[in-house]
Amino acid sequence: MAGGCCGGCEVPPSTSDTSWRRVLWIALVINAGMFAVEIIAGVAAQSAALKADALDFLGDSANYAISLGVAGLALRWRARAALLKGASLLVLGLWVLGSTVWMALAGTLPQAETMGVIGVIALIANLACAVMLWRHRDGDANRRSVWICSRNDAIGNIAVVAAAVGVFGTGTGWPDIAVAAILAGLGVSGGWQIVRQARGELREVAQSMTAPSTIKPT
Template sequence: MAGGCCNDGCGTTARTAPASPAWRRALWIALAVNFAMFLIEVVGGQMAGSVALRADALDFLGDSANYAIALLVAGMALVWRARAALAKGIVLLGFGGWVAVTAIQRAFEGTQPQAFTMGVIGLLALAANVGVALMLYRFRDGDSNMRSVWICSRNDAIGNIAVVAAAFGVFGTGSQWPDIVVAAILAGLGIWGGSQIIRHALSELALPAEKLRRA
């Protein structure tokens, strides 16, 4: 398992090397899917007036950057993979804070989002994220860099379920609050996931320098 392996200093599982063709191929597919969904959600969020969709669009953009970074450091020494994971964890924490502030601002605006547009785009995003999460599931027990990619994908799938639920909530209540509540959930997921990634990366960076260079 990842935790035990990292404690021993190996940094990755025996099943999947960080530079394996399967890992790189999965990252390229995830990168393409996430960037396409960013473009769809940023336009759809603006059209629907939904803070949850806009937050999710930025999440897709952040994940696209995360996958690009993961591709860049795949095959490098553990110290570089752990540093990349640490940077991604910090960005995810920042994303959570941004969403929280945005949700508070939206609460004072009082504008109701378009439930139908939210629902359609939310379902499309959910299908994309579930597909990516299932594809990356096999890599969840790798080093901190692999684990961070899996955590982001898992959180996105959970978040999109909440976006779809918010669309039904907005439609059923005629209120903006389901949209705001989902934005708050996304903020919590970002903070929680970022904390997990940072903790795992720091545990690897605490290993002896020789192990970090060789792993």
């Protein structure tokens, strides 16, 4: 970024292109729908993993909505949005960890069949989003945050299906608890990555605003 830009003339981001917006809208609809499906199924099946994954779908829906709102804005606004999303992901991950501990102490046994069916549906949905977002994975913190969330979701859904098999095979709820903890860990890790890059971009903008102009008077 040029030193004399003063934070107001950043190069317009590629997130303003039509393809990026279209992909975000599709991903937003898919994630909002899957949140409703998984939260209902998670409560009915008493599955910590499904509920954790449902909250992740909700977080991603907000992620896509915010990304659409700041697409085309200056870098400082996109970085601020990414910082908010990263902090929210950190909080969500910590909440899921606490909820998982509570369910482990309660000793609930989830319904493996429901976990497996919903897990496969969620995996298909997230793989579709990940494929669409693959070519948009590089760029600023705001764009990268979208890719990180989609990547984590696909990994998480594979783990949910594995947990369903584990619950069915062992007759205990521990595979469900373990997967919920993994999903929470992914959320905390992804949130920290987003926060770190967003803070770096905000520092870059601040430096460009305070840098002396290189234009000499004639």
